[in-house]
Amino acid sequence: MHATADLYHRDFHAWIAGQAALLRQGRVQEIDPQLLAEELEAMGRRERNELVSRLIILIAHLLKWQYQPEHRTSSWRGSIVEQRVQVGRELRLSPSLKGFLAEAIDDAYPDARHIAVTETGIAESRFPACCPYPAAAILDEDSWPGSPSA
Numbered sequence: 001m002h003a004t005a006d007l008y009h010r011d012f013h014a015w016i017a018g019q020a021a022l023l024r025q026g027r028v029q030e031i032d033p034q035l036l037a038e039e040l041e042a043m044g045r046r047e048r049n050e051l052v053s054r055l056i057i058l059i060a061h062l063l064k065w066q067y068q069p070e071h072r073t074s075s076w077r078g079s080i081v082e083q084r085v086q087v088g089r090e091l092r093l094s095p096s097l098k099g100f101l102a103e104a105i106d107d108a109y110p111d112a113r114h115i116a117v118t119e120t121g122i123a124e125s126r127f128p129a130c131c132p133y134p135a136a137a138i139l140d141e142d143s144w145p146g147s148p149s150a
Contacts, residue, residue: 004032051090051097052108055138058083059105059112060119062133066145068120084141101135 008015016039022030061080065072091098109131117124137143 004030005035008032008035047090047094047097048100048104051087051100052104054083054087054090055104055108056111056115058087058138059108059131059133060115062138062145063112063116063127064120067116067122067126069146071120080144081141084139088139105131105133105135105138 004015004018007018015035019031019036022028058080061076061083065076065080091101097104112131113124113127116122116127133143133145137145
């Protein structure tokens with residue numbers, strides 16, 4: 001096993017620090033390109049997963065806000081505001097994630113719907129099969145869904 005690969009498996013933090021040091025020193029021939037490429041790809045997946053996770057929470061609270069107006073609390077409002085801030089921050093720090101936003105919403109919606117069903121006790125059939133909120137409304141701090149039309 002290559003020495004850097006061994007370090008990768010024994011002490012990931014030390015391996016990362018070593019790979020960064022080699023890059024800074026211009027010693028690219030000593031870098032483990034395969035493992036480094038895998039870790040860079042994993043970093044990208046983590047950013048996407050973080051966006052989807054925040055959207056799950058945000059959309060679940062928007063659904064609860066809309067479908068249970070009699071139970072609206074400052075806690076729900078606070079969660080919606082916080083998740084909007086965090087999603088906005090993610091998109092500002094990594095603008096290329098904006099191209100993934102529609103897919104992330106589609107990915108997040110089934111879990112958000114499940115959470116809304118579980119936490120409200122409302123039948124799943126009452127919630128739309130697809131996300132009812134466009135991306136702009138999800139992120140707009142002034143957008144608060146009203147009661148559903150029956």
